[in-house]
Amino acid sequence: MLHNYNNIFLVDFEYRAGQGEQVEPRCMVALDYKTKKLIRMREEDLKVQSDAPFPIGDDTLFVSYYASAEISCFLRLGWKVPPNILDLYTEFRVCNNGRPSICGKGLLGALAHFGINGIASGEKNHLRQLSIKEGPLTAQESNQLLEYCESDVRALEKLLPRMEENIDWPRALLRGRYMAAVARMEHLGIPIDADLLFVLRREWEGIKKGLVQDIDQAFGVYDGLTFKSDRFRGYLERNGISWPRTPKGVLALDDDTFKEVAKTHSSIEPLRQLRNSLSKLRLNNLAVGRDGRNRCLLSPFGSKTGRNQPSNVKYIFGPAVWYRGLIKPKEGMGVAYIDWSQQEFGIGAALSRDQVMMDAYSSGDPYLAFAKQAGVIPADATKHSHPNEREQFKACTLAVQYGMGAESLAVRIGQSKWQASNLLELHRKTYQKFWKWSDAAVLDAMAHSQIHTTLGWPLFVTADASQRSLRNFPMQANGAEMLRIACIFATEAGISVCGPIHDALLIEASLEELPQKIAETQQAMEEASAYVLGGFRLRSDVKIVTYPDRYEDPRGKEMWGKVMKHLGLPRPKLCRWPVPRGWGVSDLVQREKL
Numbered sequence: 001m002l003h004n005y006n007n008i009f010l011v012d013f014e015y016r017a018g019q020g021e022q023v024e025p026r027c028m029v030a031l032d033y034k035t036k037k038l039i040r041m042r043e044e045d046l047k048v049q050s051d052a053p054f055p056i057g058d059d060t061l062f063v064s065y066y067a068s069a070e071i072s073c074f075l076r077l078g079w080k081v082p083p084n085i086l087d088l089y090t091e092f093r094v095c096n097n098g099r100p101s102i103c104g105k106g107l108l109g110a111l112a113h114f115g116i117n118g119i120a121s122g123e124k125n126h127l128r129q130l131s132i133k134e135g136p137l138t139a140q141e142s143n144q145l146l147e148y149c150e151s152d153v154r155a156l157e158k159l160l161p162r163m164e165e166n167i168d169w170p171r172a173l174l175r176g177r178y179m180a181a182v183a184r185m186e187h188l189g190i191p192i193d194a195d196l197l198f199v200l201r202r203e204w205e206g207i208k209k210g211l212v213q214d215i216d217q218a219f220g221v222y223d224g225l226t227f228k229s230d231r232f233r234g235y236l237e238r239n240g241i242s243w244p245r246t247p248k249g250v251l252a253l254d255d256d257t258f259k260e261v262a263k264t265h266s267s268i269e270p271l272r273q274l275r276n277s278l279s280k281l282r283l284n285n286l287a288v289g290r291d292g293r294n295r296c297l298l299s300p301f302g303s304k305t306g307r308n309q310p311s312n313v314k315y316i317f318g319p320a321v322w323y324r325g326l327i328k329p330k331e332g333m334g335v336a337y338i339d340w341s342q343q344e345f346g347i348g349a350a351l352s353r354d355q356v357m358m359d360a361y362s363s364g365d366p367y368l369a370f371a372k373q374a375g376v377i378p379a380d381a382t383k384h385s386h387p388n389e390r391e392q393f394k395a396c397t398l399a400v401q402y403g404m405g406a407e408s409l410a411v412r413i414g415q416s417k418w419q420a421s422n423l424l425e426l427h428r429k430t431y432q433k434f435w436k437w438s439d440a441a442v443l444d445a446m447a448h449s450q451i452h453t454t455l456g457w458p459l460f461v462t463a464d465a466s467q468r469s470l471r472n473f474p475m476q477a478n479g480a481e482m483l484r485i486a487c488i489f490a491t492e493a494g495i496s497v498c499g500p501i502h503d504a505l506l507i508e509a510s511l512e513e514l515p516q517k518i519a520e521t522q523q524a525m526e527e528a529s530a531y532v533l534g535g536f537r538l539r540s541d542v543k544i545v546t547y548p549d550r551y552e553d554p555r556g557k558e559m560w561g562k563v564m565k566h567l568g569l570p571r572p573k574l575c576r577w578p579v580p581r582g583w584g585v586s587d588l589v590q591r592e593k594l
Contacts, residue, residue: 001169002160005084007060008033010156013073014131014149020289020296022187025073026131027142029149030054031157033063040150042142046077056082065089065107065156067176068300071183081183085176088159091167093301094175098450098460111155114162119151171456174488175301181487181497182300182308189293190316190498190506191335192286193328193550200326201283203567208278210566211559215274218267227275229253241265244411263395264414273559276320285313292330298500300484304469305476306457307483308500317501322556322563327506327545334514334546338521339504340529341539342366343482344401344475350536351454351474352437356430358536367394374426396423401475403468442470453477454532455485478532479503485528490521497521511546518542 002008010031015023025046030039030053039053052074056062062082064070066089074081092110103109111118127148130141137145200207208225216222221231229251236243236251243261244252258272287296294316302309312318316327329335340346345366349357360369368386371377371393377386392413399409399420410420428435445451445461451473452458457480459473483500490497490505495517498506505525509517522540529538545551552560 001167002061002164005059005061007055008063009054009060010063010153010160011070012064012149012152012156013070014127014145015069015073016132016134018134018289020189020287020294022289022295023069023072023076025077026137027146027149028073029146029153031153033157033160038150038153040146042146043137049077049079052079052082056080058083060084061086062176063088063156063160065110065152065159067179068182068186068298071180072187075183075187081180084173085180086167086172087176087179088156088163090175090179090301091163091172093306094168094172094456094458095163095166096460097306097458098304098462098465107152107155107159110159110163114159116155116158116162118155119148168456174455175484177488177492178484179300181484181491182298184491185487185497185499186295186298188496188498188508189289189291189295190327191329191333191508192288192292192294192316193326194288194292197283197286197288197326199567200563204281204283207563207566211274211277211562214562214566215270219271221271225278227253227278239267241268242411244408260408260412264412269555270558273320273322273556277322277559280312281319281323282313285311286316286319286326287311287314294499303480304459305473306453306480307476307502308480315499317499320556320559321553322559324551324553324556325560327551328549329508329545329547331547332510333508334511334544335498335506335508335551336514336518336521336545337501337504337506337543337551338518338525338540339501340482340525341541343479343503343538345397346529346536346538347475347478347482347533348401348434348438350533351478352431352434354431354433354437357434361538364539365390367391367397370397370427370430374430376426392423396420396427399424400427401472403472438471438474441474442467445470445473453481454534455481457481482525482528482532482538485531486521486525489524489528493520493524495521495524514544514546518544 010033011028013028014026016026017023026043028041028046031037032054041049041053060082061084063086065087067085067087071081071085088110089105092113093105096113101109101113103112108118127145130137130145133141212222212225219232219235221228221235233251241261244257246252255272255276258268258275262269262272286294288294296311296314299309310318316324327335342361346361349361356373360366360373363369365383368381368383368390371386371389372379372381374393376393377389383390392415395413396409399412406417406421406424409424410417413420441451449461450458451461451470453474457477459477461470483503486505487497487500490507496508498508505521507517507521522542525540526537530536
């Protein structure tokens with residue numbers, strides 16, 4: 001495929017990026033792969049350049065390693081984005097995802113994998129520190145940084161021919177387009193109430209003590225700010241709550257376990273929020289720039305399933321859910337959170353071609369449909385007439401998607417293991433084609449030591465791989481593919497996508513344009529699902545927040561209120577309106593007046 005391009009340029013930037021800030025390019029080196037002509041530009045040269053100093057048309061291939069960094073520099077400089085991007089980082093991940101890596105996922109790791117000598121890691125780290133140094137560089141420092149930048153380009157020159165025969169054309173270009181979408185999202189960022197964040201940071205130590213005093217009254221499990229597992233065990237015994245244990249027989253105290261139990265015993269949720277906030281919340285680490293926007297590396301393709309892995313402390317969607325109340329659109333603006341409806345259920349139905357399961361998804365309420373298809377509730381039942389049955393069948397459906405067994409499902413639904421086993425068996429009987437496909441996918445992965453998505457993202461299966469993770473891979477990894485395609489379609493259409501969140505996009509627009517942008521984003525997400533699932537289309541739901549309101553996750557509503565109380569401030573208004581079909585922003589404003 002390289003021979004299809006008249007021009008091939010290998011490009012690397014060095015840049016500085018302060019906490020939450022857009023990048024500041026320091027220098028750039030580009031190599032014409034065919035003619036070997038080298039272009040070297042310092043910071044002062046880049047700032048006066050109105051566009052890239054080399055062709056970026058349809059006949060040019062732009063090659064880099066971790067291309068979102070280079071495209072971020074293009075965006076900051078106001079340059080047009082190349083249409084054809086080959087990112088050797090994404091293709092190296094394709095080569096070895098799931099396999100042990102000699103020196104990690106970075107450029108040095110790729111060079112080591114192919115037996116190519118590169119700059120020593122210690123020297124590389126030293127020069128990276130030079131790149132992020134505040135203030136202007138001396139002439140000597142500028143020369144050092146330029147030489148370092150050129151060394152990375154020379155490394156690409158050696159790496160490209162070694163990787164060429166294994167590059168997954170044309171899907172490699174699709175992954176390159178996603179890295180450009182990542183750059184656009186990182187460049188834009190998420191609007192944050194920076195004033196309130198400042199107050200939270202200043203008062204957080206005192207707030208923590210007040211939160212423990214408030215919430216622990218119902219539990220009695222804290223000693224100061226320290227959670228005591230023996231006291232918690234006593235609380236569970238007094239209240240007759242069954243709790244999962246580790247293989248060693250002790251209480252499982254990880255957040256996932258708390259989250260699961262809280263779905264059945266809602267009284268646990270405030271304690272979970274408190275533990276999460278005390279142990280994981282690092283207010284000073286949230287990456288917010290001087291313009292009041294949250295920006296951090298989205299770390300695309302970071303997980304084995306190909307999902308993004310942004311920092312849990314730097315990204316606003318990483319810490320405790322109540323913290324998301326800091327998301328607040330600026331005056332005259334609104335944001336919309338758009339997520340696929342029952343995405344993993346739809347993916348499983350489409351990939352297995354199980355018509356019964358596809359019919360359940362198309363009904364609009366797959367959980368209620370499952371209960372009807374299993375013959376447990378009448379055909380005219382609704383979620384209002386049979387809420388308990390729907391909840392149990394919903395829990396069973398989610399348990400299947402996450403690879404849960406009967407014991408874990410029993411905890412979730414608050415029923416016996418026998419009842420949980422019966423529910424799982426009903427799922428197998430109702431969706432026989434899905435289970436035949438799922439079982440075959442696991443066996444095939446183990447037999448051939450790999451499994452992949454419809455768009456080629458692979459997982460190389462090692463001897464210690466669990467059947468649970470292999471069974472879940474098609475839903476998770478194809479969900480990641482779907483998100484990537486949606487981000488490509490949306491950002492290339494000019495929609496301001498602030499960031500991706502697992503199965504959702506957060507977009508921003510002026511109040512006048514928001515309804516249209518929501519419709520365009522939903523269309524992009526529907527097209528993305530069809531692209532990945534062979535024509536099967538998934539629905540999406542919308543929540544909208546307009547100035548002066550702020551984002552709210554229902555799970556964090558109570559905790560947010562307590563934090564505001566301990567700040568001694570009036571509770572700021574939180575809004576996360578569901579958007580009825582056909583409604584615009586003016587309708588929502590009128591609804592608020594009512």
